[in-house]
Amino acid sequence: MNEDDQNLLEKLKGVLEEDGLDEVCRTLYDNKEHYDWVGIYFVEDGEKLVLEPFKGKKTIHTEIPFGSGVCGRVAMEGKTIIVDDVCKENEYLSCSPHVKSEIVVPIYKENEFVAEIDIDSNTENAFSEEDKILLENIAVMIGSVI
Ligand code: SME
Numbered sequence: 853m854n855e856d857d858q859n860l861l862e863k864l865k866g867v868l869e870e871d872g873l874d875e876v877c878r879t880l881y882d883n884k885e886h887y888d889w890v891g892i893y894f895v896e897d898g899e900k901l902v903l904e905p906f907k908g909k910k911t912i913h914t915e916i917p918f919g920s921g922v923c924g925r926v927a928m929e930g931k932t933i934i935v936d937d938v939c940k941e942n943e944y945l946s947c948s949p950h951v952k953s954e955i956v957v958p959i960y961k962e963n964e965f966v967a968e969i970d971i972d973s974n975t976e977n978a979f980s981e982e983d984k985i986l987l988e989n990i991a992v993m994i995g996s997v998i
Pocket of ligand 1: 889891911916920921922923943944945946954972
């Protein structure tokens with residue numbers, strides 16, 4: 853992980869302990885210029901994802917069934933997905949015409965899939981391996997406290 857991301861991860865540990873998930877979303881949104889929407893979906897009834905904290909514009913996709921859209925695919929596959937160009941994604945659920953790329957990272961609590969971090973960017977190809985590493989570390993951090 854690069855030094856900036858290490859510092860951000862350290863900062864987020866404190867934010868998570870003291871202020872909770874809402875502030876984690878805000879801190880990511882504020883610190884990463886290419887993160888134009890940041891949200892966390894929680895698994896409900898083992899079959900759908902329900903949006904809880906988020907930063908950015910309101911979305912109509914507050915509930916997503918497993919298997920639907922990129923978020924629903926991550927719920928089925930259990931692995932991070934990066935979409936470089938959402939226009940080329942058949943199953944994409946659009947929240948805003950401005951969004952061009954997306955990363956969705958699963959969160960596990962004691963090996964059980966419980967939630968997802970979802971980030972949209974208004975820039976194409978916005979998410980790199982570095983974002984994936986940072987966000988997977990944050991997912992582990994969140995999974996250990998929820
Ligand atoms: N694009 C997502 C839906 C959630 S919004 O990005 C907030 C998807 O295809 O699952």
